[in-house]
Amino acid sequence: MTIRISFDGDEVLGREGQTIAGVLLASGRRSWRTADGEERGVFCGIGVCQDCVVTVNGVGSVRACQRTACDGDAIEREVR
């Protein structure tokens, strides 16, 4: 089943069961966080490195590689 989430206001389509990182990667995005001007995204992919964190529905520091994407999720980039 198709789900719709938003990333910084843009609609992104994914499949039920995908992680947020999975949806973002499948949409062609390689990075979704900025730290000290550098682009960050999935590094370890297993919940350890914390490099892929995003804000989900207003809650910060959520690991995109661990959180299952849900229809209607609003994802925002975190900038340091």
Add this chain to the structure above:
Amino acid sequence: MRVIVIGAGAIGAASALALAEAGAEVVVVDRAGVAGETSSRCEGNILVSDKGPGAEAELAIVANRAWRALAERLDADRGPGQPATEFEAKGGVVVAFPGGEAALGAFAASQRGIGITANEVDASALRALEPHLSPEVVRGIHYPDDAQVQPSLATQAMLARAVRLGATVRVTEATGARVRAGRAIGVETPEGPIEGDAVVNCAGPWAGEVAARFGARLDIRPRRGLILVTVPMPQRVFHKVYDADYVGAVGSADAALQTSTVVESTPAGTVLIGSSRERVGFSESNTLPALAEIAAKAARLFPFLADTMLLRSYHGFRPYAPDHLPAIGADGEVAGLFHAAGHEGAGIGLAPTTGDLVAHAVLGVPAPIDPAPFLPTRAALREEAA
């Protein structure tokens, strides 16, 4: 002149760099590699804010200026693939909770007397500097000269430059002393002796042990410090922010656990939360009481931290001198042996000027500051280690 430097931490690296720049042939020996211990287990502080009038403050003021020039030079002179030192002149904000304002104000006034910039900030100015600070905090002092480096990268950068000037780094342990006619000429290692004309002991918390191998006495002891690391987040902490009780903990001689809040963010987005000091030898166990106390105090200073996830914690052993001054200069008894150790939590900040003082002691080049207060021959360092 060939000089053997024991220790590839910030102090060994700065000493190697200063010696190499003054024309010496330098061999750095470290059993753990570059910044393998204390210098990679700290916060990279370059502080003037925690120094009250005295010799260490004078050293810190000169070293603070030296870091600005050095970091620029190291960053400009990088080899391919070498990261920057992450020197950040972020400034420090020291705050007082109700009841602590008078002591903080008096301390800052004494610092202004020796030329440290320490600006009073009232409640509204504090909010502008640090919007997420607890509303409980009513007074602060802004120290624009406080700065920070990423300590491992800065240590690597100093050594990389020394190596380009001809220095060599050997990852092996100085297991014994080479002494000829009462003069230190090198070290024994599992891979054979390494000899030269002088030896500089930059072994940090192990400096006392290294001194003993040469038949010298130097009372430097380990003092453990713990730091918590949060997950990366958008920047909410903009300076090095600490509670005024930090100064008391730094200056204390107490062996028991002491904590005081130090909070700052890093370029990677994590927030570092310190700090603790306890004299437990080189023990790595029973860290939880200190971590719990640090976390609770930090959440009082920055309430948002109460809901923040922690990524990890780490600890390091600071080289502690009983009189809270680093030992820099020639050993009193063993010719050819020099020490540069005992900077406790200030070693990164004091490194460049310490290196210059080492070059002065070993090679006779001009000293950047009066070396007398730091000489290892002072009585406080020659007691039997307790």
